[in-house]
Amino acid sequence: MKDCIFCKIIANEIPSEKLYEDKRMIIIRDISPKAAVHLLAIPKKHYADFSLLDAEAKAELGEIFFAIAQNAQRLGYGDGYRLIINKGLNGGQTVFHLHIHILGGQVLPFEKL
Numbered sequence: 248m249k250d251c252i253f254c255k256i257i258a259n260e261i262p263s264e265k266l267y268e269d270k271r272m273i274i275i276r277d278i279s280p281k282a283a284v285h286l287l288a289i290p291k292k293h294y295a296d297f298s299l300l301d302a303e304a305k306a307e308l309g310e311i312f313f314a315i316a317q318n319a320q321r322l323g324y325g326d327g328y329r330l331i332i333n334k335g336l337n338g339g340q341t342v343f344h345l346h347i348h349i350l351g352g353q354v355l356p357f358e359k360l
């Protein structure tokens with residue numbers, strides 16, 4: 248997708264250290280970390296947000312969550328972590344290419360939901 252920063256990272260048009268990569272996704276460090284470990288799991292396919300998934304995404308998201316779980320120890324969030332998807336402006340989304348925040352590497356603050 249033209250002018251999408253995450254598509255450019257996936258295509259190596261913008262350099263970024265890929266901590267994990269497979270045919271469906273990458274995991275990179277968030278440029279503005281909000282926790283000791285703050286990573287982003289990003290599907291290679293461009294979905295503008297969580298409401299714009301297609302049939303392929305049903306299987307793809309399962310693989311992505313599995314990879315997040317499998318890589319926890321290696322990537323430094325194995326002692327406990329929080330996964331967040333911000334959807335839309337009201338949800339705080341700023342980059343309109345679906346991504347899952349992985350926050351960990353510390354005791355995370357708890358706010359009653």
Ligand code: AMP
Binds near residue numbers: 275287339342
């Ligand atoms: P969201 O607000 O949920 O859309 O999250 C977007 C996240 O992407 C923010 O936490 C940003 O810090 C992060 N971000 C933006 N540009 C980059 C980049 N070039 N590399 C890594 N993370 C980025």
Ligand code: ZN
Binds near residue numbers: 248253255293294344
């Ligand atoms: Zn994109």
